[in-house]
Amino acid sequence: xxxxxxxxxxxxxxxxxxxxxxxxxxxxxxxxxxxxxxxxxxxxxxxxxxxxxxxxxxxxxxxxxxxxxxxxxxxxxxxxxxxxxxxxxxxxxxxxxxxxxxxxxxxxxxxxxxxxxxxxxxxxxxxxxxxxxxxxxxxxxxxxxxxxxxxxxxxxxxxxxxxxxxxxxxxxxxxxxxxxxxxxxxxxxxxxxxxxxxxxxxxxxxxxxxxxxxxxxxxxxxxxxxxxxxxxxxxxxxxxxxxxxxxxxxxxxxxxxxxxxxxxxxxxxxxxxxxxxxxxxxxxxxxxxxxxxxxxxxxxxxxxxxxxxxxxxxxxxxxxxxxxxxxxxxxxxxxxxxxxxxxxxxxxxxxxxxxxxxxxxxxxxxxxxxxxxxxxxxxxxxxxxxxxxxxxxxxxxxxxxxxxxxxxxxxxxxxxxxxxxxxxxxxxxxxxxxxxxxxxxxxxxxxxxxxxxxxxxxx
Numbered sequence: 001x002x003x004x005x006x007x008x009x010x011x012x013x014x015x016x017x018x019x020x021x022x023x024x025x026x027x028x029x030x031x032x033x034x035x036x037x038x039x040x041x042x043x044x045x046x047x048x049x050x051x052x053x054x055x056x057x058x059x060x061x062x063x064x065x066x067x068x069x070x071x072x073x074x075x076x077x078x079x080x081x082x083x084x085x086x087x088x089x090x091x092x093x094x095x096x097x098x099x100x101x102x103x104x105x106x107x108x109x110x111x112x113x114x115x116x117x118x119x120x121x122x123x124x125x126x127x128x129x130x131x132x133x134x135x136x137x138x139x140x141x142x143x144x145x146x147x148x149x150x151x152x153x154x155x156x157x158x159x160x161x162x163x164x165x166x167x168x169x170x171x172x173x174x175x176x177x178x179x180x181x182x183x184x185x186x187x188x189x190x191x192x193x194x195x196x197x198x199x200x201x202x203x204x205x206x207x208x209x210x211x212x213x214x215x216x217x218x219x220x221x222x223x224x225x226x227x228x229x230x231x232x233x234x235x236x237x238x239x240x241x242x243x244x245x246x247x248x249x250x251x252x253x254x255x256x257x258x259x260x261x262x263x264x265x266x267x268x269x270x271x272x273x274x275x276x277x278x279x280x281x282x283x284x285x286x287x288x289x290x291x292x293x294x295x296x297x298x299x300x301x302x303x304x305x306x307x308x309x310x311x312x313x314x315x316x317x318x319x320x321x322x323x324x325x326x327x328x329x330x331x332x333x334x335x336x337x338x339x340x341x342x343x344x345x346x347x348x349x350x351x352x353x354x355x356x357x358x359x360x361x362x363x364x365x366x367x368x369x370x371x372x373x374x375x376x377x378x379x380x381x382x383x384x385x386x387x388x389x390x391x392x393x394x395x396x397x398x399x400x401x402x403x404x405x406x407x408x409x410x411x412x413x414x415x416x417x418x419x420x421x422x423x424x425x426x427x428x429x430x431x432x433x434x435x436x437x438x439x440x441x442x443x444x445x446x447x448x449x450x451x452x453x454x455x456x457x458x459x
Contacts, residue, residue: 002069002070002071002172002177002180003069003070004066004067004068004069004070004184005058005067005068005069005070005137006067007067009136009137010067010068010137012136012137013058013068013110013135013137016107017411018107018239019237019238019239019411020237020408020409020410020411021104021105021106021107021108021408022135022136022408023104023107023108023114023133023134023135023136023408024133024134024135024136024405024406024407024408025100025103025104025131025132025133025243025405025406025407025408025429025431026130026131026132026134026148026403026404026405026406027096027100027129027130027131027132027243027245027402027403027404027406027429028129028130028131028132028148028151028395028400028402028403029123029127029128029129029400029401029402029403029404030127030128030129030130030395030398030399030400030401031126031127031128031398031399031401032121032126032127032128032398033128033395033396033397033398034396034397034398035396035397036121037084037119037121037128039396039397040119040128040130040395040396040398041082041084041119042160042163042396043151043160043395043396044078044082044117044151045078045082045163046160046161046162046163046164047150047151047160047161048078049161049164049166050150051150053070053113053138054081054113054115054138055072055073055076055113055166055168056070056071056072056073056113057070057071057073057110057111057112057113057114058070058110058114058137059071059171059172059177061177061178061181062174062177062178063178065178065181065182065185066177066180066181066184066185069172069177069180071169071171071172072168072169072171073112073113073168074168074170074171076112076113076168080112081112081113081115081116081117082116082117082119083116083117083118083119084118084119084120084121085099085118085119085120085121086120086121086122087099087120087121087122087123088122089122090124091122091123091124092124093124093245096120096123096129097243097244097245099118099120099131100131100243100406101240101241101242101243101434103116103118103131103133104133104241104243104406104431105239105240105241105434108133108135113138114134114135114137114138115132115133115134115135115138116132116133117130117131117132117133118130118131118132127401128398130151130395132148151395152393152394152395152400153393153394153395154389154391154392154393154394155394156394156397156398156399157397158394160396227378228294228378228379228380229291229292229293229294229318229380231293231380231381232280232283232285232414232436232437233293233380233381233413233414233415233436233437234380234412234413234414235412235414235433235435235436236412236436237409237411237412237413237414237433237435237436238433238434238435238436240433240434240435241409241431241432241433241434242431242432242433242434242437242438242440242441243406243429243430243431243432243440244429244430244432244440244441244443244444245404245427245428245429245430245444246427246428246430246444246445246447246448247402247425247426247427247428247448248271248425248426248428248447248448248451249424249425249426249451250264250390250421250424250425250426251424252451252454252455253267253268253271253426253451255455255458256330256454256455256457256458258458259457259458260327260330260331260334260457260458261334262330262333262334262337263334263337264421265337265385266330266333266334266337267330267454268385268419268426269295269297269317269319269333269337269383270326270329270330270333270450270454271447271450271451271454272295272319272383272417272447273293273319273320273321273323273329273333274326274329274446274449274450274453274454275443275444275446275447275449275450276293276319276321276381276443277321277322277323277324278446278449278450279439279442279443279446280321282439282442283439287321287322288322289322289323290322291321291322292318292319292320292321292322293318293319293321293380293381294316294317294318294319294378294379294380294381295316295317295318295319295379295380295381295382295383296315296316296378296379296381296382296383297315297316297317297383297384297385298384298385315337316378316379317333317336317337318336319333320332320333326450326453326454326457327454327457330454380413381413381415381416381417382407382410382413382416382417383416383417383418383419384405384407384416384417384418384419385418385419385420385421386405386418386419386420386421387421388403388420388421388422388423389422389423390421390422390423390424391423392423393422393423400422400423402425402427403420403422403427404418404420404427404428404429405418405419405420405427405429406418406429406431407429407431408431409431409432409433414432414433414436414437415430415431415432415433415437415440415443416430416431416432417429417430417431418431428444428447430443430444
């Protein structure tokens, strides 16, 4: 019997539109491997058997009697998914981000496995980059493995497995797909009713379906949260993107936390809030003491056994961009984050986990999924934060130096912000609609200024 997409993952495929592709991007900057890009390419090819879904594509059931299924792609060509690119001299950060922006503007091909990776050479300092695009439907649970997890090692001399011979399973016929759907319906009648609702021709029908799946998430948000404030970030979204990045030493953020209390995540939200404040002022937007921006904030936490990343809490948080004092901003955000946790006003954490199909390596996709399940009137921006390993990681013997997330945009959402901590640094990735938030690089530049201002208050 074929493996069927969950109702949730099918919904996100139906919700995707040409102007709002839902793939999650990533930018990994590494030292040049001893064997160059050939070594990176060989490593990915050798470890691809560890992620079988990366050689499978989605096939619809005739008549859409049931959710689509995963099948082996008999025409799988790794050269299509794993591509090379080079930057013109001098290979600056700006040139790299221009390339990343163009790549992330293009939707993934639904007729092929839903991932792509670009190996980029020519960066200044003798570095290379790996730019990834992965659809959230591809990684659908804690047991799933992401391409980044099999690419990176904790030691530079980790051996690569020998390439394994792969033979795709025969494609099921339309008759077989219908027969499997009817058999599933016989065993579980509700499955066909659920799948029938997946036959959609307009976004509103699909959005309603996701809303029902979100359950407590949507009900909690509607009952507890007023509509989000007006913001220039909420505007019609075009098909082109602009990506900007920033970074900050984790020790500086911990120093602020130690001096003023709260958590590192509270400090990060304060940094983002301060940068948004100055960005709004730079655009001539009215900013008064009561001005705020509402963020949807999924956060990775530990479970009872202390396993990091296995549970998620998520909050709708009003960022006090109208507050000029960074210490006061931090105090207000610390109080707000503590309050929603203690008084049960968070946006249905358990429901959000169910909505996301959460996997630690794809928490950034969680924010995008949650954004799809909520009305854009409830928030202005998605802010994701993924705590990563605080030890060096290597690929084909080359040390990874930087890792920037690229969180997708939802309809009417002009900006998303992803943060990933790794090896003593927090890396910020800003993904923006090129038309409505074309000056996103200004926002990224303000992050370092905000970190410096907070550190100064800790002296």
